[in-house]
Amino acid sequence: MSTMADVARSAGVSVATVSHVLNGTRPVLPHTRQAVLDAVDALGYTPNSLARSLVTSRTRSIGLAVSAISNPYFTEILQGVEAAALDAGYSLLIADPHDDPEHELKVVQLLHERRVDGMIVAPSAEPGGLVAYLRRQAVPTVLLDRVLGPTGPEGGLAGSFDQVCAENSGPMAELVTHLAGLGHRRIGLVAGLPGLSTTSERIAGYRRGLAAAGLPLDEELVVSGSSESTGAERATDALLSLPGAPTALVTANNAMTIGALRALKGRGLDVPGDIALCCFDDFAWADLFAPRLTAIAQPSRELGAQAVRVLLDRLAAPDRAATTVRLPCVFVHRASCGCPEPRPGEADTPPPADAGSGTEPTSQSEKGTTP
Template sequence: MPTQRPHRRPTQRDIAELAGVSITTVSHVVNGTRAVAPATKEAVLAAIEQTGYTGDVIARSLVTGGSRTIGLAVSLSGSPHVATLVQAIEREAAAAGYTVLLSDTHDDVETQRSVVRALRAHRVEGLLLVSAPGDKEVVDELLAAEVPTVLLDRLTTRSDVDQVGPENIQAMSALTEHVVAQGHRRVGFVSGPEGQVTSDERVLGHRLGLGRAGVPWNAELVAAGDFSREGGAAALAQLLTLAEPPTAVLAADDAMSAGVLLEARRRGLRIGTDLALAGFDDPEWADLVEPPLTTMAQPVADIGREAMRLLLRRFADPECDAETVRLSPQLRVRASCGAVSSSPRETALAGNPTK
């Protein structure tokens, strides 16, 4: 086999000639698209190393043992804070010499399974994953394959995988107490899906906050919004059908807050006057709506940075104990929780005579 490297940039044809194989075989080796005999694979890898072939990140990873890439699997159609999360992760990754491959899970477990496997096929060195409902088997598969993995944003009850997300219970309790302190005794709550840790913790925090404020718990004032704008709108519509509807509503995430705002506008309800509203998360538009929205702001950028820290820690010590990190949100008081001047039900019916 010749020892000189080509003076021009080497190609897969050069690799094939040096290894004595076809270009198709080289492609199968560097892309992992078909099994290749061990001796043939070694010949191809030796040719890649000898020529300094850099035309394919996967080829480089085969020789160096690392692609210097990490995968990020997250739903891009969800909360607006995802952009902030991705930006923080990319900055931390770049500072550590890594490139981020981003894939959209659509918050669907089967889609998540597909994108995770696609990221693994690209030889990512580790994975950051925002859990989709019912994704236990996906995480199990990653751990069984010893892929360094960090779950972020939505926490789970698992203790065998690194995780980072917001503290939910005390934060939601504080938000509830703030709303009750404005004079509200019937406080509606728009929750996420039942059985999801983040959603259940925020419901628990709301209940705890009511108790601390001396307000009895009333399950009929909780409506599921499924962490979506449409769900938030439907949940408010449900709450307004009650014989005694709430004078204030808390939404457990920013997408549902947007849905509540839309439904309130459709019914002619004035936020801060006819109906108080506060939300968990702090979207960019929170201080742009009228009146500005009171929120419990997640430390989204800090979550992204901490996720990268956990992943780099896992790279350095694959046998270290799994760690769960919870970061505290911050209450941002604005004008959307003003006193009620009229019944939300009366206003809603006036704006919708067919209801």
């Protein structure tokens, strides 16, 4: 196996010069740099990153803890993290905490023991143990997608960590006001797992949308789908069993959209003929359903890439103030809301709020609507 000394002899330079070229620690003349790179290529030299980490106290690795296996949404985020990390010359160590607080703490401890330079973590609904560990060990960390608020059981630790997430409240309100503009007066929400910031913010957006449309809040129309398909199927079935069942549904993530559709199919209900449906989270096959699903699209890959950039900024300036970055979402207008299917080439943008038919919705539960 070739060594750095072999590269230096082949290129006719010092070992220190080879180190500067490979690590970018000092400017080197172009022809000298090229000679070193040619020697590296000819000899098949591979830098010993472990030995280098012992000298620099950096491993050029990032730990990523997200539930990528159990949540397809995080799979796209992972792709963004991986691409941005590789572009910056960092390797990635990945662990799946399965949204379980105890397992979450274990995998973060294991990543830390692998001497990663920093971590990107999507915290669970009960992140107290995780937060305490990261703070005690002073691990450079970016919280991803789910953020900590200024108050709560975590002790108001939002200012202790950088955070990257999407906008939640405003886009959810947009879905609700769109459905209200089509004449719906009873709009159900299949919400996510309690304790997650995404859940609380999307519920707040739902309330905000009702208020903007002049509709009363009926707590019976807000049910938890626990952020997963099976829970959403049960929750949707409960909504449809109400005496005044909703004429429109909003699901708060992509997994719950699948569960809601399964419940509707089980009852023989047509979307949007019997009940309108909008979802928070666009996903790869949302436009393959019949009808195509009206959705809020989150910038998943950009969220991952932005988290890497924020973490690298933290590593470069450890003492800077913590920051929270929120990225905008996009309303993708299709036909499951009850609007006409957009023509080919037509922009997927929502029509004005009064662009509906002007008639009341005609679902199986129209008798439960309010004037």
